[in-house]
Amino acid sequence: MYYRGVMAGQFGHGIMEEDLWRKGPWTAEEDRLLIEYVRVHGEGRWNSVARLAGLRRNGKSCRLRWVNYLRPDLKRGQITPQEESIILDLHARWGNRWSTIARNLPGRTDNEIKNYWRTHFKKKAKNPSDAAEKAKNRFLRKQLFHQQQQQLQQVQQQQQQQLQFNLDMKDVVSLFEENNINNHRVPYISQTRQEMFNMCPNTTEEQSYFMFNGNSSVQDSSANDVLWDDGLWNLDDVHGNFSVANATNKTGLYNLVTPNYC
């Protein structure tokens, strides 16, 4: 996509010639050129980018692409509930001063905040009952999905660590048994209950003790019952402070979150 623009003063001679500026979505190659240009020359002097970087984009377009998309310090992903409340607060205070609001949200751009506001809150004024409610629920659904993905990743990571830990402990236990049988003691094996607990930081003392003693059937589920029975999926919680894993029921959650102790 091109448009015919005027290159004014590009070569120090006033209006020299017409040229074709590229417009529309940026390609990966254009991004690469721009990133390389900024790496070498730093930010600023955007109008020389086209000349120096071999890009057929005007300075404005280059600056926008860098600021809104390529900058390395940009935060990706959804606006968090905390950020949302900051946006609401600051917008109430300053109105549509997006760049000012953005300065208080590291990694977020004015464009992003502006878009977010328009999408999620502007319609509220027009139709408070319907559109805003839909937008809110959509936001919460997406956020929930995102959190579930994150938790699933954490759980998988934990499982892997657990597996490795169990393998390591097997060695310790066999060594322990071997030493008991032989009536020898090595310092590492002389675990008291407290010492076992210290070796297993993510468990209660009780749990770590049972784990080391081959009994892992104890689960205090009372606290979790409260979570589930009190309506974990209540979408009216606008701040979305959910703490669920990717499980369809309580048992599934246990299987995911507590594959074992630790």
Added chain:
DNA sequence: AATCATCGCAACCGCGAGCCC
């Protein structure tokens, strides 16, 4: 399954402020 409506977001546009010559 097809069509239409709505959303989300990247990118563009116009304008004004600040700077330099």
Added chain:
DNA sequence: AGGGCTCGCGGTTGCGATGAT
């Protein structure tokens, strides 16, 4: 002083993705 250039800001548009009917 004023004209030109650069940059940044806020508003708007375009279009692919997604949801509703």
